[in-house]
Amino acid sequence: MPELPEVETVRRGLAPIMEGQSFAKVEVRRGDLRWPLPRGFAQTLHGKTVEGLGRRAKYLLADLSSGDVLMMHLGMSGSFRVGKDSAPGKYYHERSKSTAHDHVVFHMSNGATVTFNDPRRFGSMKLVSRAKLENEPLLRALGPEPLGNEFDAAMLAKACAGKKTSLKAALSDQRVVAGLGNIYVCEALFRAWLSPKRRASTIADRHGKPNERAEKLVAAIKAVLMDAIEAGGSSLRDHRRADGSLGDFQHNFKVYDREGEPCPDCKGKIKRIVQVGRSTFYCPSCQK
DNA sequence: CTGTGTTCCTGTTCGC
DNA sequence: TGCGAACAGGAACACA
Numbered sequence: 001m002p003e004l005p006e007v008e009t010v011r012r013g014l015a016p017i018m019e020g021q022s023f024a025k026v027e028v029r030r031g032d033l034r035w036p037l038p039r040g041f042a043q044t045l046h047g048k049t050v051e052g053l054g055r056r057a058k059y060l061l062a063d064l065s066s067g068d069v070l071m072m073h074l075g076m077s078g079s080f081r082v083g084k085d086s087a088p089g090k091y092y093h094e095r096s097k098s099t100a101h102d103h104v105v106f107h108m109s110n111g112a113t114v115t116f117n118d119p120r121r122f123g124s125m126k127l128v129s130r131a132k133l134e135n136e137p138l139l140r141a142l143g144p145e146p147l148g149n150e151f152d153a154a155m156l157a158k159a160c161a162g163k164k165t166s167l168k169a170a171l172s173d174q175r176v177v178a179g180l181g182n183i184y185v186c187e188a189l190f191r192a193w194l195s196p197k198r199r200a201s202t203i204a205d206r207h208g209k210p211n212e213r214a215e216k217l218v219a220a221i222k223a224v225l226m227d228a229i230e231a232g233g234s235s236l237r238d239h240r241r242a243d244g245s246l247g248d249f250q251h252n253f254k255v256y257d258r259e260g261e262p263c264p265d266c267k268g269k270i271k272r273i274v275q276v277g278r279s280t281f282y283c284p285s286c287q288k
Numbered sequence: 289c290t291g292t293g294t295t296c297c298t299g300t301t302c303g304c
Numbered sequence: 305t306g307c308g309a310a311c312a313g314g315a316a317c318a319c320a
Contacts, residue, residue, distance in 0.1 A: 073315090075296095076297090101298085234313080237300080238313080276291090278312090
């Protein structure tokens with residue numbers, strides 16, 4: 001589910017609830033997420049204050065007063081809901097008020113509850129000491145933050161230079177640029193008029209210097225991510241803002257999940273192909 | 289090192 | 305209505 005804009009939307013929703021508060025109680029209903037929660041997970045969090053809630057790529061990073069960082073990943077279907085102790089946030093489906101997939105509940109000192117729901121359990125939580133964060137294997141190999149100033153055409157061209165793979169595969173690779181997923185790769189490539197099948201190396205010259213394609217691609221990536229964050233992310237099925245409301249960006253998809261529909265630009269048919277085992281949507285006549 | 293395929297798990301949708 | 309197959313926003317891992 002959640003790519004960078006969705007995770008950022010969640011972060012913005014949770015930060016005012018959690019920052020400055022301590023964990024009054026932590027309930028682990030199911031600890032077997034992507035990796036089992038460590039023994040004593042709840043006990044470790046108990047009483048600690050959340051000093052700040054940040055984000056790196058698709059990871060939420062809660063800085064704790066203990067000197068630990070709580071890393072949280074939403075996987076494919078994870079979401080957080082905010083509630084109150086008197087009325088905990090529950091699984092968002094209005095129809096089934098099921099709490100079957102509410103795996104972890106944070107009870108904060110201000111009386112707010114933050115519930116982690118994740119049907120597929122591809123999500124994860126992990127505690128790492130702040131001092132060792134830069135050596136954390138899950139973060140270490142990540143590429144640049146696409147919305148950061150350091151991410152520019154020169155950097156992307158350098159990362160893609162010599163790559164035999166497609167642009168779709170390269171942009172999906174978190175080591176090249178961190179935070180894009182299937183949706184935003186498709187949308188960024190459309191905005192840049194670049195074919196997902198184009199060789200990644202063709203955005204750089206022989207010396208690894210960026211060409212015009214690299215410039216357009218970087219601008220497209222930044223623009224689509226900013227637009228999506230502005231809209232509160234994309235809600236296909238699972239993603240909600242922390243307050244439970246839907247994101248809106250799915251209404252702005254130009255190509256994603258629009259197989260057979262007319263291209264918004266040339267009115268040709270949007271095509272779906274499979275690359276790296278995942279669906280790619282694009283306009284064959286606009287994207288070269 | 290690079291690229292590709294498999295795997296974790298559950299829920300929804302689609303074709304028959 | 306039922307039932308199996310295909311598919312879903314991620315990414316670690318094994319392997320060629």
